[in-house]
Amino acid sequence: MPGTERPTANGSLLAISDLHTAYADNRKIVNCLRPGHDEDWLIVAGDVGEHSADIEWALTTLNNRFSKVIWAPGNHELWTPREDPLQLRGQARYEHFVDFCRGLGVLTPEDPYAVWHGAGGPVTVAPLFILYDYTFRVPGTTSRRESLAVAYDKGIVCSDEFLLHPDPYPTREAWCRARVAETEQRLMACDPGIPTVLVNHFPLIRENTELLHHQEFAQWCGTVRTADWHRRFRARSVVYGHLHIPRTTWHDGVRFEEVSVGYPREWRRPAHPATGLRRILPQALPDTVAAPRRARTGSA
Numbered sequence: 001m002p003g004t005e006r007p008t009a010n011g012s013l014l015a016i017s018d019l020h021t022a023y024a025d026n027r028k029i030v031n032c033l034r035p036g037h038d039e040d041w042l043i044v045a046g047d048v049g050e051h052s053a054d055i056e057w058a059l060t061t062l063n064n065r066f067s068k069v070i071w072a073p074g075n076h077e078l079w080t081p082r083e084d085p086l087q088l089r090g091q092a093r094y095e096h097f098v099d100f101c102r103g104l105g106v107l108t109p110e111d112p113y114a115v116w117h118g119a120g121g122p123v124t125v126a127p128l129f130i131l132y133d134y135t136f137r138v139p140g141t142t143s144r145r146e147s148l149a150v151a152y153d154k155g156i157v158c159s160d161e162f163l164l165h166p167d168p169y170p171t172r173e174a175w176c177r178a179r180v181a182e183t184e185q186r187l188m189a190c191d192p193g194i195p196t197v198l199v200n201h202f203p204l205i206r207e208n209t210e211l212l213h214h215q216e217f218a219q220w221c222g223t224v225r226t227a228d229w230h231r232r233f234r235a236r237s238v239v240y241g242h243l244h245i246p247r248t249t250w251h252d253g254v255r256f257e258e259v260s261v262g263y264p265r266e267w268r269r270p271a272h273p274a275t276g277l278r279r280i281l282p283q284a285l286p287d288t289v290a291a292p293r294r295a296r297t298g299s300a
Helices: 024-032 052-063 090-104 144-154 172-188 215-220
Strands: 013-016 041-044 068-071 114-116 123-127 196-199 235-240 247-251 254-258 278-281
Touching (some): 024 052, 235 278
Parallel strands (some): 196 235
Antiparallel strands (some): 013 278
16 A cells, blocks of 8 residues: 655655556555655656546645645646547646646746755755657667657557647657756756755656666657756756656665656556655665666556
8 A cells, every 4th residue: 555654753755656547546546645744745756647637636635635745747747638628738738737736836847946944954856847859769779760760660659659749849859958958047046055856757867767678668758968967956866757667776876766656557566666655855874776677668
C-alpha cells in the first residue's frame, strides 16, 4: 500500500509522479496518499493523467491533503485525446492547467519558486517544464531524422507523435528550445546562496535513460541542453519521472530520484519497488543504488 517515510518534526518534502489516473487501481493509490505531518509538501512530477477531469480531480484531492502541492507537467497532461471535452492543444492546454492550479493554490513552473524551510532546508523547489528535442538519439545515429527512422522501423514510437501538439510552435523541439531558454533565465535569477531541488517530468541527463530496454524511446525523454543543470544550479536533489523505473542514483554527488508510479501492469510485478510517496527532504544518508532493471517503453 502507498505510504511515506517517517516525517520529521517539521514535516517532509515528498514526491510522486506518473499517477496515470485513467486506471481505476491508480485512482485507488491517489485516494490512499496521505501526509504524515501537517506541514508535508508534495511534489507531483507530471503524468497525472490524460483527460482533464482526471487531472483536475487528482490535483484537487492532493491539494486538500498536503500543506503545499507543486506540479510540473508531464507529456500526458499535454495530450489532446479526441474523447476529452477539453480540446485545447499545445501551449493553450498547458496554460489551462496552470490557471486551474493557480485557482487551487498549487504551484506550477509559471509561479515564483517556493523555498522549503523545513528539515533539510532551505532549498528552492523549482518545478520545470522542459520537453524533449530528440537529442537523446539512438546510439550510432547522428541526426534526428536518422534516429526517428530507426524508432519507426522498430515500432518503438511514443504516442506523443500523435497526441502532443506543439501549437503555436512549429515542432515539439522548437517548444523545447523556448522552454529551455526561459527556464534557464529563471534559474539563473535564483538566490545563489540557496541550493535547489529541480523537478522535471523528463530526465535532465541522458544517463538516466540508459536502463531503457528500447533505447529508441530515449529520444522522447529529454534534451542534452540540461545535462549540466544539476551542477550549474546547485541541485541538492533532482526529481523526475516518465521512465516508470523508480530508483535512486547519484551523479556528480547529486541525488536523482525517479518517483513514478506507472501503470498497474508494471507496479504489480513482484520485483517492482513499492508504490507511494518518496521523501526528498530531509535527505537520508546515501544507500546503494537501486538494482538496475529493464523497462517497457513506448507509451510513457
